Structures are given as structure tokens and as C-alpha cells.
Amino acid sequence: MTDKRLFRLTTNEVRQRAIDAIWGAPDGAQVVLSEPTRNAGQSALFHALCTDLAKSAIQWDGKRRSAQAWKSLMISAHAIATQEGAEVVRGIEGELVNIRESSALMSKKRATSLIEYVTCFIAQHKEEA
Numbered sequence: 001m002t003d004k005r006l007f008r009l010t011t012n013e014v015r016q017r018a019i020d021a022i023w024g025a026p027d028g029a030q031v032v033l034s035e036p037t038r039n040a041g042q043s044a045l046f047h048a049l050c051t052d053l054a055k056s057a058i059q060w061d062g063k064r065r066s067a068q069a070w071k072s073l074m075i076s077a078h079a080i081a082t083q084e085g086a087e088v089v090r091g092i093e094g095e096l097v098n099i100r101e102s103s104a105l106m107s108k109k110r111a112t113s114l115i116e117y118v119t120c121f122i123a124q125h126k127e128e129a
Contacts, residue, residue: 008036038103038111046103046111049118050074056129076100078117 007018022031047067054067065073076098079086084101091097106114122129 035107035109038106038108042108042111042115043103046074046115046118047071049115049122052129053118053122056125058125058128071103072098072100074118074121075103075114077121078114081117082113 005021007014007021009015009018022029025031050067050070053070054065057064059065060069060073076086078084079101087099088096089099103111103114
């Protein structure tokens with residue numbers, strides 16, 4: 001078995017195909033069950049919100065920020081707000097780097113929470129926008 005197979009468990013038929021694949025798998029093969037990751041719509045909405053922040057007059061730490069900077073700020077803040085924590089380490093060139101979760105690997109539920117967090121942040125700062 002050299003290829004990876006992904007089964008999105010949406011019907012009993014798909015579940016049965018997954019079970020059949022497990023029974024046919026060689027010893028040592030791995031099975032991972034996880035929540036579905038965010039979808040394209042969630043990704044597009046999150047990036048649109050960060051772009052809106054970048055285009056707004058809202059400043060962070062004394063200056064306006066790019067969409068990419070807002071993305072990093074929001075993912076980091078959301079991790080703290082949801083008690084996931086954060087780790088700041090010294091980077092290769094001595095800079096400070098926030099080792100944060102990847103939005104691409106977020107579950108749909110977590111991506112929804114992130115979008116709600118950003119939306120609330122924007123609402124709280126609407127007079128600055």
C-alpha cells in the first residue's frame with residue numbers, strides 16, 4: 001500500500017469502503033480519524049476579513065497592518081482567547097517568532113470560532129475602520 005486514501009465519512013456506504021480498506025491494509029498501516037478541516041468558504045471569508053482590516057484605518061501597535069500581518073495577529077489572538085496558548089521563540093536571526101497553529105489545518109469548528117473572533121474584533125473597532 002503505497003498511496004494514501006482519504007474517506008470523508010458522510011454515508012454508510014463510504015464508512016463500509018473505509019472498513020474494507022482497513023481490513024485489506026497491510027500490517028503496520030496507520031488509520032487516523034480527525035474532524036474535517038476548514039472548507040474553502042471559511043478560508044475565503046477569513047482572508048476577506050483580514051483584507052478588510054488591512055484596508056481599514058484600524059492600526060495595531062501604532063501602524064496599519066497588511067492582510068498577512070492581520071492573519072498572524074488574529075490566529076495568535078484567537079489561540080490565546082480560546083486557551084490554546086502560544087509559544088514565542090527566538091528565531092534563526094535572533095528575531096521573535098510566534099510558533100502558531102496553521103489555519104489550513106484547523107477543523108471546521110475551529111475555523112468558525114476564528115471567523116467569529118475576527119468578526120467581533122472588527123465590530124469592537126468599527127469606529128476606527
